[in-house]
Amino acid sequence: MYALKNCKIYTSSKILEQHAIVIKDESILQIIPEEQIDSELSTVDMRGYSIAPSFVDIQIYGGGGSLFNSSTSIQTIQKTYQEIRRSGTSHFQITLSSTPLDKILEAIQVAKDYLAQGGKGLAGLHLEGPYFSFPKRGAHVAEFIRKPTNEELIQVVEASKGLPTYMTIAPEEFTKEQLEYLLDSHIIISAGHSSATYEQATEAFDKGIKRVTHLFNAMSQFQSREPGLVGATYDSDVWASIIPDGVHVSYPTVSISKKMMGERLFIITDAVTEDISGDYKFIHAGDRYVDTNGILSGSALSMIQGVINCYLKVGIPLDESLRMASTYPAQAIQQDQTLGKIEEGFQANMVIFNEDLEVQGIIEQGYLEWFLEI
Structure with a gap:
């Protein structure tokens, strides 16, 4: 003591x-x-x-030159933990981009094994995809984007029992029964990579989806005649993550979103690492990462830099910027009784x-x- x-x-x-x-x-x-x-x-x-409070990053794809998609291993999770803790992050969700079912099941087992062996810092697994709107896939590999099937959903839910699991989906790609099945499971569901109309997004929120992944990026935008997923997020009670690096969204956009959403907006890094060994190939391009086609693919952000940007570039008070990196993400993953x-x-x-x-x-x-x- x-x-x-x-x-x-x-x-x-x-x-x-x-x-x-x-x-x-x-x-x-x-x-x-x-x-x-x-x-x-x-x-x-x-x-x-x-x-x-130390930071909680619920969307990061790897660290130390090793992507979880490319090297789905305990070692990749450990490398990620060792890298991000030096910028103040104690807990994180290792994130798997859209991929075939066998890789998803492998990632679930690896995350379970990491925790069973006493691995530190892992707050859970974030399955980002593969059930996305194809036009909003962003840098996700096109051939892996698909509609959900009942069989796949059952396998993912059953395999991930006992593991804190978070999944980003395009809700408009699901049948009513499929969405209800996921929402009745232990998996925390977030809307993202979605072409949902305002009405579709609002209906999904009413059914129980209470989170949105990287606001503005890879989703239907706020338009004068169609508010889209962004407008539905503003006009709701859901949480949303945002990437405050000045690249994925501008600082005025972060400021406006903060005024609209208050405590419902929180920081993620969406950070990748340079790795061209697998299906996902990320190349460091200064303040961002791009894929081999030059498409913006992930950030070079750390959580402390996200706090600094919110404080100094956006004008959010420091104590609130710190909450956006700790308290609110802990709430979003339902671990706010111990973290944040x-x-x-x-x-x-x-x-x-x-x-x-x-x-x-x-x-x-x-x-x-x-x-x-x-």
Whole structure:
């Protein structure tokens, strides 16, 4: 048991100074004024740095030069974890792009094996596709895009039981019965890569889809006579992820969306890594990744850079930008009872950063690691 002191604390609901965080084992035991620290308790001087809930990225495709689609392995998940934790992300959903059924089933088993072996940081598996609107497939491999079949859906649902699973679909591609089957399952459903009309999207939301994947990208846009999936998202109670890199969406677009959606809008990186070994080939192009045809394919964003962009480029207050990277995504994946806040009883997962918003270290389930010599 130990206490963190001499820090500015962004708890999610408050900003505290001259307070200490008491950590016992993997959890937060107390948040108390510094003068109340037990004299016999071990303390860590945080050198005046700021502390916030560590980040939760629910859409990332790999790391360290290894894509999950290309190398569907425990090693790829581990590489991704090791890379993103240095920018303050403690938990993530490894994401599989549209692919044949056998690869989906393999990815499910690999994610289960990673967790069974004590792998850290994995909040679940995000199946992005393959049941998309073909015109809105983006950089997903065309031959893998298909309509759902009852047989495939049953296999995916049954295989993924016991694994936190998130799936992005185009709801208009599903029959009423297929959509109800998914919504009755354990899988969290998000709308994306979709040509849905406003009416189709609103109907899907009314049925129970409460999330939208990378707002504006690969979906029907807000038009004067057809508000599309974007308009339906604005005009609803659903959450939506957004990629605030200034490439996938402009900063004014993020600002407008934030004003429209408030706490329902949260950050994802949609980050890939340079890997041309498989069906998905991503090439680093400065502030973005493109495929071999030059199509925008994924971001080069980190969660801390997403926070910085929301704060400095969009004008969202820092405490709210931090919530967009931690509290809200934890809520979106229904893990907000343990992640996304600095509160008594929550897991002790925190990012440490300086006044320039440079990550200095991370605390994961109570274990503190500094990244820089201090």
